[in-house]
Amino acid sequence: xxxxxxxxxxxxxxxxxxxxxxxxxxxxxxxxxxxxxxxxxxxxxxxxxxxxxxxxxxxxxxxxxxxxxxxxxxxxxxxxxxxxxxxxxxxxxxxxxxxxxxxxxxxxxxxxxxxxxxxxxxxxxxxxxxxxxxxxxxxxxxxxxxxxxxxxxxxxxxxxxxxxxxxxxxxxxxxxxxxxxxxxxxxxxxxxxxxxxxxxxxxxxxxxxxxxxxxxxxxxxxxxxxxxxxxxxxxxxxxxxxxxxxxxxxxxxxxxxxxxxxxxxxxxxxxxxxxxxxxxxx
Numbered sequence: 026x027x028x029x030x031x032x033x034x035x036x037x038x039x040x041x042x043x044x045x046x047x048x049x050x051x052x053x054x055x056x057x058x059x060x061x062x063x064x065x066x067x068x069x070x071x072x073x074x075x076x077x078x079x080x081x082x083x084x085x086x087x088x089x090x091x092x093x094x095x096x097x098x099x100x101x102x103x104x105x106x107x108x109x110x111x112x113x114x115x116x117x118x119x120x121x122x123x124x125x126x127x128x129x130x131x132x133x134x135x136x137x138x139x140x141x142x143x144x145x146x147x148x149x150x151x152x153x154x155x156x157x158x159x160x161x162x163x164x165x166x167x168x169x170x171x172x173x174x175x176x177x178x179x180x181x182x183x184x185x186x187x188x189x190x191x192x193x194x195x196x197x198x199x200x201x202x203x204x205x206x207x208x209x210x211x212x213x214x215x216x217x218x219x220x221x222x223x224x225x226x227x228x229x230x231x232x233x234x235x236x237x238x239x240x241x242x243x244x245x246x247x248x249x250x251x252x253x254x255x256x257x258x259x260x261x262x263x264x265x266x267x268x269x270x271x272x273x274x275x276x277x278x279x280x281x282x283x284x285x286x287x288x289x290x291x292x293x294x295x296x297x298x299x300x301x302x303x304x305x306x307x
Contacts, residue, residue: 029061030116042078069098143193148228204250
């Protein structure tokens with residue numbers, strides 16, 4: 026039967042009700058290997074339509090759901106920390122409230138955790154509102170050595186795709202607030218603490234790319250978070266002085282180039298390939 030696992034899914038007022046419903050059903054009902062528990066963390070009050078969608082998902086779920094309501098919005102790091110503490114199982118799968126899990130996702134990821142890894146991500150397909158409108162694909166590094174090298178310059182995991190052992194997350198100090206970089210900071214500390222990591226190159230999650238996705242990767246707020254992250258990684262000696270300087274310069278420049286150039290750089294350096302033809306006229 027395999028080891029039981031929990032699906033950890035946060036939702037907050039900015040999420041769309043229809044997107045949430047699809048994300049929930051694709052990660053629970055439609056999975057060939059379903060989670061044994063869902064921990065749904067509601068981070069603060071939500072609008073009525075989303076509240077109705079949450080209630081319908083909880084009441085209609087084929088898997089037991091623990092619906093944890095946080096009275097006021099506390100942010101992703103704290104919401105996930107609270108959710109992890111409520112998990113009945115050591116294996117925990119992450120999912121966001123606006124993406125889509127493909128049916129074989131957990132059937133392919135969870136056995137790798139059962140086999141000895143502490144953290145496993147997957148590739149992703151990026152799409153617009155229509156799942157037929159694929160605009161990109163992220164192909165991650167798959168082997169531990171490659172992941173460790175890449176992690177010193179860029180986040181080697183796509184957060185909505187990961188499955189991990191809660192014990193390994195806790196050993197690394199758990200989620201910690203760090204502006205917009207909580208996931209990268211956690212994964213760097215997990216690697217630094219000796220976690221066994223891997224990725225599946227196969228895209229098992231569809232990632233929704235909404236309007237302004239590339240604009241949000243730039244600007245002064247992102248730069249401040251970037252600088253905090255780089256200082257934090259240098260403080261624990263995850264990066265060398267030379268890597269710190271390189272990261273501040275290169276990643277800092279990325280935050281301030283025009284959005285169109287940022288899109289091209291992201292496609293070539295992060296997503297694993299050139300801008301797809303389908304996105305030639307955005």
